[in-house]
Amino acid sequence: MDGLDARVRWISAGGWVRNSVTTFGALSWSGFRRYSTYRQATIAGAFTNTVFGFLRCYVLLAVVAGAGGSAPGGYRPDQLATFVWVGQGLLTVVALWGWTELSDRIRSGDITADLLRPVHPVIGFLAPDLGRAGHAMLFRFLPPLAVGALFFDLYVPGRPCTIPLFALSILFATVGSLAIRYLVNATAYWLHDARGPMTLWTLSSGVLAGLSFPLRFLPDWLAITLWIATPFPGLLQTPLDVLIERDPPPRQLALVALQAVWATSLLVLAVLVQRRAERRLVAHCG
């Protein structure tokens, strides 16, 4: 059985970092490929986001009109329109809702296959999720934004640092979102069915992340508390505020740094929860 000889070296030569980057890249690419196979779903999703973009945009512009010339939350009409349309695109990039892959695999016992790979399960889900986010950037973020730009005056950022900060902010938002989704899904290790925590997450994340309305509409004390004490604003509100330059550059930078702290902390927490779960794991179904 040459060619299947167990004595053949199995680890590639090369540095640990290079190998890790290659593995991470391959897993990310697999995430991109997986989502690119569902073309009709992508088109339907982008269309739905666009329709809801019109609804949300008109509601918020009506709020501005009703404010009698003042800028609610400190936003001008073009900033609010951009907030809505970019938000509609980002919604699927950060994937706030609908991800049940981990809890499904825990419930069915398929998590066993993930644990048998030489990659930590958190990394095994994070890397493909970044690939998925890359696919969503191309096919779910850009179409609604292009439609929004056709029908509304959108805000064009003027500072050179804004676009790189926005890109970083999307990255941290996606990582933070995956870590929270991982934690919510991981409750299935204990509860066997994560639908309860998932519903709670779906209800709270839309409001607390700034999807339902910009968090700057809230009183300052509440908005600041939410920003510092919870990871939710970092999932959507922060990248949008960074892009529309709602704050001066130092505060833009501080908001992205806060996102980074939250994303890292949540990832570490996901690793700890996974470790804890593995100690009491009962792999179901034979």
Place this chain on the structure above:
Amino acid sequence: MSLIQMHNLRKDFTVRVKAGRFRREKRIVPAVNGVNLTFERGEMAGYIGPNGAGKSTTLKMLTGVLTPSSGDVRVCGLQPVPQRTKLALQIGVVFGQRSQLWWDLPLRDSFSLLRHIYRVPADAHAGRLKRCRELLDLDDFMDTPVRQLSLGQRMRGELTAALLHGPSVLFLDEPTIGLDVVSKQAVRSFLAELGQGGDLTLVLTTHDLADIERLCRRLVVIDHGSVVHDGTIEALHARYGSHRRLVVDLDVPLPEGFAVPGAELLSVEADRHRATFELVTTQVGAVVSELTALRDLSVVEPDIEDVVAKLYRA
């Protein structure tokens, strides 16, 4: 040194049972109850037992998925749970009822991804994949997404996926479950060929005893979490007194009171023109020489399923 060592391996599960309107009681269920086993390099062993006997639980502890309640286990010199990631590079696992492939991706992409996950050199990967493609006839569906494969095709893909990183040990948990006859034969032939190399240690759990007969010299039977037999299939037959049977067709009826020392008459049929003997301590010739007007005969080997059923019932 043995490649797989289990010493007093034990796994208890806690089950809560209703003990009143508002009360629940904790009950400890031992799934694996002090198993001591070793497997050598190149050995092909069958691990069987009735449902709930502890086969899959043992396998999960050997692969590092489940933490043992007590006891010591080493696979390839590693402790499976704390060193699971390292161990994953040295073992291959196929669960008949699970998939390690990516549902949405074509088989080819799954294999390529596994190369990166296991960090296999490109040449070694290409060599192993080529061999598997030849032996398992993968070429017809290499570009088909896994979700569209038949069970037989998927199982061939699973076997390939488990072997591409060149593992020293291959754990197979019911690899032929649900497969048609042709697919079962293909899988068995492939595994038999793998075993001939002599490098790969193969531990197979199954309910299909034909898998064991075809592939394994050593048979371990587990029941209620304990090993009840560890040895060859022949030893199992000897232990449970299963013997070959002789079926004879006669031109004239078998005489009343016919007896041969060492052979037990089990049944007579067709107006005493057909008789079945169990050869307890004697051979075919001894019985045949006593018979007159013999038209035809056949010798039936003892059925392993009967023996194992006896064992399970015991």
